[in-house]
Amino acid sequence: MTDAGRLTVIAGPMFSGKSEELMRRVRRATIAGVEVLVVSHSLDTRSDISTITSHIGMNIPAVPLGDVESLVEAAGAEDYDLVAIDEAQFFGPDLVPAVDDLLSRGVDVIVEGLCVTFDGAPFEPLPSFMAVAEEVLRLTAVCTVCGRDAVFHQRVDRTEARVAGTGTASADSERPTVAATEIDASHVGGLDSYVARCRKHFTGVAR
Template structure:
């Protein structure tokens, strides 16, 4: 998908690219985003971090990991609001990408086409084990994809699923360990089967 840049960043002369960091709940995605952002800041690059305004679990503004590490961010209501802030920037980092609309793919592509490094972090699957848009599309257009794994909270094996105790059909339910567990495939399937039987 070719997206022509709509703005000009004359100070950016290098090639842009997209990095996607994905995985289940509690896999360290936000921690990895903060690590990459910190390295960019040490290199004296101009960095802006964005998060969806609906994510207020730890803080209204800051991006906060489960380990309570934090970086200041700009909360936005939709993907295209990001354009309003990136005229003088080298690196754009976006947390909880699965909570954005599908315009995020176009926005990230355009930013990269304009020479920016774009770091995107989010869940690759929802609680039903289905691809969580727009993450699959972002992964397909990214130069680099890192898939992180948590530890299964039932058996200790590598976990790639986000099991949710709440059996409601809503795709987006904000919560932490009170609502979600990281689980391996076997323990996830067992939990989903039990939920189905209870219904």
């Protein structure tokens, strides 16, 4: 009987180092001779779509996929020991049974992504994964107001969007309002669109 796989979750707000931690674990596994499939979501076009790139410029090769069905197909194409999924929130709740199936087949899975929306609500499927994982790494960012641990990120006010540290108006300052749990390209962004906030300074709209 095949041993079940092990589920690891790397979660937190934006700018907390989630992608860097995923990359570190993937590199260690590769050095150890583990067959790894690294998956990114094709919605994330901030950099080369065939890589995972962190906010500080680190990157590793990845297979860009647009839905859970494609992920399942890619994971079954070869005999992988580990499947590492970047920005898991983009795949939605349907990712949960797909990962359960991989684990039942003896494949280890690392799921990395946002566990909180930009308006401060739980962001599935990360909370569901966190409840049943063998390991959960919950990371925090640094509040850009006071420097304390930031468990939230919030969207910059679209009428007064500023590129962090420059005082220059952002090009996407007129982007349409989209629900925090509705996945589209407006959820992809960096310091020009989002900021990290501690509980005290989190307002849901940057100031």
